[in-house]
Amino acid sequence: MNLAAPALIFCALLLQEAAASLRASCSGELCCFQSPADFEAAERNCKETNGKLIQSDEQMDALKRLARTLTGRFWLRGGTNCTAVSVGAGPGVSVGPEPCRSTLDGFLCLFDSSSVCGAFQSSGGTSVTYRTVTGFDVLESETFPPGTVALVGRPGAQYPDSKHLCSSTWLPSPWFCEVFQGGCDHGCNKTSNTCTCPLGRSLHPNNISCTEPTAAVPPAQTQRCPRGYKPAADGRRCEDVDECAEAPDLCAGEGEQCVNLDGRYECRCAGDFVEEDGGCVNTSICLLCEHMKCDKVGGVYRCGCKEGFRVSPKNPTECEQDCSQGACPATCASNPAPDKKDMQQCFCPQGFILDLGDSPTCHDIDECDSQALCDHECVNLPGGFKCACRKGYQLQDTEKCVRLQQGGEEEEEEESASGSPLDLASTPVSLQPAAFPSYVKTGSVLGIIVFLVLCAVLLACVVKQAFRRCMSLELNSLKHPNIDIFYLQQVTTETYKRLSFDKQCRNEPQRD
Structure with a gap:
C-alpha cells in the first residue's frame, strides 16, 4: 500500500x-x-x-x-x-x-x-x-x-x-527584491527592482501581478482610436498603448520607472525609491539598519547608530561598539543559561581583548608588536592597524610596498638602513582584522610540544648514562689483601678498665 x-x-x-x-x-x-x-x-x-x-x-x-x-x-x-x-x-x-x-x-x-x-x-x-x-x-x-x-x-x-x-x-510595492521578492507575484528584477512576468503574460497595472494570456482574435476592419490607444487585433475596438514597452527611455531619471496607465503613462519612483524634493531617493538601506536609525546625507540615506556605537566598516547596515581609544568598557549581558544565571557574558569589539577584573574592560591588541604584518612599517590603531611605506614607495594589496615608477624607470633612491621618514599622507591605509591568525596559535603550541619532547629525551639519556656508570663502579681499594679492616665497637667504662688491666698483665713478664 x-x-x-x-x-x-x-x-x-x-x-x-x-x-x-x-x-x-x-x-x-x-x-x-x-x-x-x-x-x-x-x-x-x-x-x-x-x-x-x-x-x-x-x-x-x-x-x-x-x-x-x-x-x-x-x-x-x-x-x-x-x-x-x-x-x-x-x-x-x-x-x-x-x-x-x-x-x-x-x-x-x-x-x-x-x-x-x-x-x-x-x-x-x-x-x-x-x-x-x-x-x-x-x-x-x-x-x-x-x-x-x-x-x-x-x-x-x-x-x-x-x-x-x-x-x-x-x-x-515593488520594494527592493531581497525582501519578500519585492512583493511581486512572479519574479523581481534585482537591477531595477521591478516585477517581471513569464513569457506570454504581461504586468498588471498594479505593478506586482501578471495577467493571464488572452487568445488571439482574427483581424477585422480597423477603426480610428484616440490618443494613447491603438486598434485591437480584431479591428473592432481600441486597446491601450503600452508607452513604457515601446519607449523604454521615457523615464530616465535616477530611481524612476515608467508605469503604463489606461491611455497614458506616468514616471514614478521605483521600488525602494521615494519621491523627495521633486526627485527619487533610495531608502532601501533604512529597512536594514540594525539600530533603526537612518539619516539623509548629501541626498543619500545612510544608517546611523545609537550613542556609543558606530557604523561597521564591513557592513553599512550594522553597528559595532565605538572603542576609539586604547581601552573602553566591555558590553555585558546576563547569561541566559539557568545554571549560570548569576554570571555575565561580556564581549569586546574585534581587535580588542577582554579583561574581566573588577570592571570588564576591552584593551586594544597591538598587532604590530605580535607579528610581522607589513613590508616597511606597521602602525597600531584602536581595533586594528595600518601599513605604511617609506618615501618613494606605494602601498599595494594593503601590506606590500612597491617602488614608485618615474619616467618609465625605477627611482634610484634606496631604503635607509635605519628607516627613512614615512609618507603616511600619500599611502592608502589598510585596516586589517585584529584577531591573531590561527597559524600563529598553532605554531606556538607546536613549538612548545617539540621543546618538551626534546627535554624529555635529553633527561632520559642523562639518567640512563648515570645508571650505567653506577653499575660498573668497583671498590678496588677495599679488595686489597694486605689491608686490615677495622670495625668500631661501642664500649662502656667498665669494659675499658678491664681491657687496660689485661694489657698490663701481659706486659709484666716482659719486664723480668
Missing part, C-alpha cells in the same frame, strides 16, 4: 491548522503573537521581528487593552526566572513565574515606537488584510509591527489593487 498520499494529506491538514493559529494583535508598540511556544522560541521569534519580550512591569496599560480580546497564558521577559501573564480568566491580568520549558499560548513583543505603523488608509471600497514577516495574520489591531505587509483589494477582484510594506511608514 502506498502511504505517500495519505501522509501528504495529513501534513497539509497540520499546516492549515498551524497557519490558522498564527494570529497577532497590537496596541501601540506592544503586540501579542498567538502561537504555542516555549520561552526560548518566544524570545527568538521576537528578535526575528526586531522586537523584544516585555518585562513584567512594562506596558501594563497596553496589555490590559489587549486583554479584552485575548484569552490564554503568554510569555514575558522576567529577571532570573521565566515569567508569564494570564489574560481573559477573571478581571484584569495576573503575572507569575513559569518553567522555561513550558509551552504557552503565545508571547508579547515590544517594538520601537518609531518603527510601528498605523492602519493603512484605503479608499474606493477596498479592504486591507495584514500579515507579518513570520506569517502571523494581524487582526483587530490598532498598530502593526515592522515588516507587516498590507494587501489592498476589492472584494471578489482577481488581482489586488496594491501591496505595501511597514517600515515606520507604508512603502508601496
Whole structure:
C-alpha cells in the first residue's frame, strides 16, 4: 500500500491548522503573537521581528487593552526566572513565574515606537488584510509591527489593487527584491527592482501581478482610436498603448520607472525609491539598519547608530561598539543559561581583548608588536592597524610596498638602513582584522610540544648514562689483601678498665 498520499494529506491538514493559529494583535508598540511556544522560541521569534519580550512591569496599560480580546497564558521577559501573564480568566491580568520549558499560548513583543505603523488608509471600497514577516495574520489591531505587509483589494477582484510594506511608514510595492521578492507575484528584477512576468503574460497595472494570456482574435476592419490607444487585433475596438514597452527611455531619471496607465503613462519612483524634493531617493538601506536609525546625507540615506556605537566598516547596515581609544568598557549581558544565571557574558569589539577584573574592560591588541604584518612599517590603531611605506614607495594589496615608477624607470633612491621618514599622507591605509591568525596559535603550541619532547629525551639519556656508570663502579681499594679492616665497637667504662688491666698483665713478664 502506498502511504505517500495519505501522509501528504495529513501534513497539509497540520499546516492549515498551524497557519490558522498564527494570529497577532497590537496596541501601540506592544503586540501579542498567538502561537504555542516555549520561552526560548518566544524570545527568538521576537528578535526575528526586531522586537523584544516585555518585562513584567512594562506596558501594563497596553496589555490590559489587549486583554479584552485575548484569552490564554503568554510569555514575558522576567529577571532570573521565566515569567508569564494570564489574560481573559477573571478581571484584569495576573503575572507569575513559569518553567522555561513550558509551552504557552503565545508571547508579547515590544517594538520601537518609531518603527510601528498605523492602519493603512484605503479608499474606493477596498479592504486591507495584514500579515507579518513570520506569517502571523494581524487582526483587530490598532498598530502593526515592522515588516507587516498590507494587501489592498476589492472584494471578489482577481488581482489586488496594491501591496505595501511597514517600515515606520507604508512603502508601496515593488520594494527592493531581497525582501519578500519585492512583493511581486512572479519574479523581481534585482537591477531595477521591478516585477517581471513569464513569457506570454504581461504586468498588471498594479505593478506586482501578471495577467493571464488572452487568445488571439482574427483581424477585422480597423477603426480610428484616440490618443494613447491603438486598434485591437480584431479591428473592432481600441486597446491601450503600452508607452513604457515601446519607449523604454521615457523615464530616465535616477530611481524612476515608467508605469503604463489606461491611455497614458506616468514616471514614478521605483521600488525602494521615494519621491523627495521633486526627485527619487533610495531608502532601501533604512529597512536594514540594525539600530533603526537612518539619516539623509548629501541626498543619500545612510544608517546611523545609537550613542556609543558606530557604523561597521564591513557592513553599512550594522553597528559595532565605538572603542576609539586604547581601552573602553566591555558590553555585558546576563547569561541566559539557568545554571549560570548569576554570571555575565561580556564581549569586546574585534581587535580588542577582554579583561574581566573588577570592571570588564576591552584593551586594544597591538598587532604590530605580535607579528610581522607589513613590508616597511606597521602602525597600531584602536581595533586594528595600518601599513605604511617609506618615501618613494606605494602601498599595494594593503601590506606590500612597491617602488614608485618615474619616467618609465625605477627611482634610484634606496631604503635607509635605519628607516627613512614615512609618507603616511600619500599611502592608502589598510585596516586589517585584529584577531591573531590561527597559524600563529598553532605554531606556538607546536613549538612548545617539540621543546618538551626534546627535554624529555635529553633527561632520559642523562639518567640512563648515570645508571650505567653506577653499575660498573668497583671498590678496588677495599679488595686489597694486605689491608686490615677495622670495625668500631661501642664500649662502656667498665669494659675499658678491664681491657687496660689485661694489657698490663701481659706486659709484666716482659719486664723480668
